[in-house]
Amino acid sequence: MGLTNQSTGTGALKEMFEVELESLEDIVVALAGNPNTGKSTVFNSLTGLNQHTGNWPGKTVTNAQGKYKYNSKRYILVDLPGTYSLLANSAEEQVARDFVCFGNPHATVVVTDATCLERNLNLVLQILEITNKVVVCVNLMDEAKRKKINVDLKKLSEILGVPVVGTTARSGQGLDKLKDTVQKVAKGEIETNPIKIKYNKIFEDAIEDIKEYLDNTVEDKINTHWTSLRLIDGDQPLLDSMNEYLNIDLSKDELLKQKLESVHANLYKESIRDHIVSCIVKTAEGISKKTVLTEKKKHNEIDRKFDNVLTSRIFGLPIMIALLGIIFWLTIQGANYPSAMLAQGLFWIEGQLTIFFNWLGTPTWIHDILILGMYRTLAWVVSVMLPPMAIFFPIFTLLEDLGYLPRVAFNLDHYFKKACAHGKQALTMCMGFGCNAAGIIACRIIDSPRERLIAIITNNFVPCNGRFPTLIALATIFIASGAGAFNSVAATLSILITIILGVFITLMISKILSKTILKGLPSSFTLELPPYRKPQVGRVIVRSIFDRTLFVLGRAVAVAAPAGLVIWVMANIAVGNVSILTHCAQFLDPFANLLGLDGYILMAFILGLPANEIVIPILIMSYMSKGSMLELDSLSEMRQLFVDNGWTWLTAVCTMLFSLNHWPCGTTLWTIRKETQSLKWTWVSFIIPTITGIVVCFIVAQGARLLGLVL
Structure with a gap:
């Protein structure tokens, strides 16, 4: 059956978010993350062979779902497409964004790579703008240790305002703690207070102006602060998704159009996206500097030597x-x-x-x-x-x-x-x-x-x-x-x-x-060359x-x-x-x-x-x-x-x-x-x-x- 009013708190969603629940008490968990972070390994380790794959209806984007039990509770794990952001520049980004936003899962696990945490934090921060029911999974801790990279998980959790769990999914290390943390977040037993990205004053004023209007329009069906930010950025796919999943058509709201035109008049429209991305990146950089310590600067030296041969023009x-x-x-x-x-x-x-x-x-x-x-x-x-x-x-x-x-x-x-x-x-x-x-x-x-x-x-x-x-x-x-x-x-x-x-x-x-x-x-497209790993x-x-x-x-x-x-x-x-x-x-x-x-x-x-x-x-x-x-x-x-x-x-x-x-x-x-x-x-x-x-x-x-x- 699909995600329903009883199971998620949102209205009944369309087929795109069909999740096979055996009971209304099943807990739905979204699994997000950048490509090459070991997200699939986390998914496979948690669900074993109790999984199936298909397409998101209407989209040629993979849809993997799996089940696992913990403390007598059934969990439905939805493996979202690997993506670097939620700015909806691709079908994968839109699917991931829409599920977190409109699927209203009980918890969202964001898998990150401990060896390149700074880059992965960009996606974490974007998801934290949508929902506070987040668990950050810092995976590949063994790789980080081998490369002399130390991640202060406790400090990272304090700064982000959500639980952080270190794992090595390939060997199963940390997965029990991840399950326990997911359960506590889903049940509301852990109080979260996600970090807020700071934009400049003109931007914040503009967001607040749109947010105040949306609070009376969409009520609590969606995070209005984040929605205001996306509307200012001209996110047309978001309007389409709101109309599809919430039956709210803001594209015909003339008063909202006037407010957005007024906001754009005070902002340089061509620099809106640059400012948003810049603030996210700078925030990620700041968090990384406070929580990641690299003992050996050239920790990728061996990988680079291999790449000098395997990706060279001659060989x-x-x-x-x-x-x-x-x-x-x-x-x-x-x-x-x-x-x-x-x-x-x-x-x-x-x-x-x-x-x-x-x-x-x-x-x-x-x-x-x-x-x-x-x-x-x-x-x-x-x-x-x-x-x-x-x-x-x-x-x-x-x-x-x-x-x-x-x-x-x-x-x-x-x-x-x-x-x-x-x-x-x-x-x-x-x-x-x-x-x-x-x-x-x-x-x-x-x-x-x-x-x-x-x-x-x-x-x-x-x-x-x-x-x-x-x-x-x-x-x-x-x-x-x-x-x-x-x-x-x-x-x-x-x-x-x-x-x-x-x-x-x-x-x-x-x-x-x-x-x-x-x-x-x-x-x-962004082509990431992940570190070589023992298969x-x-x-x-x-x-x-x-x-x-x-x-x-x-x-x-x-x-x-x-x-x-x-x-x-x-x-x-x-x-x-x-x-x-x-x-x-x-x-x-x-x-x-x-x-x-x-x-x-x-x-x-x-x-x-x-x-x-x-x-x-x-x-x-x-x-x-x-x-x-x-x-x-x-x-x-x-x-x-x-x-x-x-x-x-x-x-x-x-x-x-x-x-x-x-x-x-x-x-x-x-x-x-x-x-x-x-x-x-x-x-x-x-x-x-x-x-x-x-x-x-x-x-x-x-x-x-x-x-x-x-x-």
């Missing part, structure tokens, strides 16, 4: 590409054995199901549809998708936990800016290597709607783990076949070149989109498997099952002694030949829409004229089958290029529809990579033929 990109190659090699090599074992187990189950159906006396066509069609498709998708994702996502998350991924964004930011795209797109693109659907979800971190759309549309240009089997097989049997003992190295290098080409195409298409249907200038391997594995691997796999299975039915029908129903699949392939053959392919290859990609993993099995089934998907025992057998059906090195290259550049899989398209809430942009995301693939393959195929490189 940054080569190290990143080499690391990417190692990850892919580990994923490819490591997934082979578990994938084979999983396939063996799933196909053993298929045999048992066949025995069971025969025992029941089930008609053959029903058995074939359910087992050889739907179940076999599911078995292929699970056996091929699960092992690579179970390897890639934890490795990717370990790099994230280590602090390396922001360095990747830093290295690529210049190139994405040149393409009029967002630097954070580098991170969403990297996530797409594991799964494009997961990469689409990751695009939520991009604030600008325009740049978020560019990232979503172009994410498909980097190959996901579903396309790696096709790329690996063709690279091994056609491109690296003459490398002898270095076969696997040559295959890895060819795949790496393919990936670099995908990144280049991503930048090129991003530039074209930003100059045509998504015009605009690239937005600026928590166990927690990372659990989080990556449950939050990413199984989530994406579930969507893939939901799409693959009906696809298996379609594939079986097309392969087994004949028209004039020729299957529908063959008829379609023959129809597409002239067009496919222009692209360096054949009709069966193109049909395999079309039928592989639900999941790219099944493209090669469908192709083998088509060439062998069988009624269900097959896999050959060795790559040499596959090579011979393809050569017998007219394949050359050009066919392999064009198939790899088309695999890199074609429509997203069904799971990714579904995710795009969910994230954009738009059929239009889902179709655009389908059409653009498809046209790109057709153009690239046509140029390569016709160019090779004109130059006489292939017979």
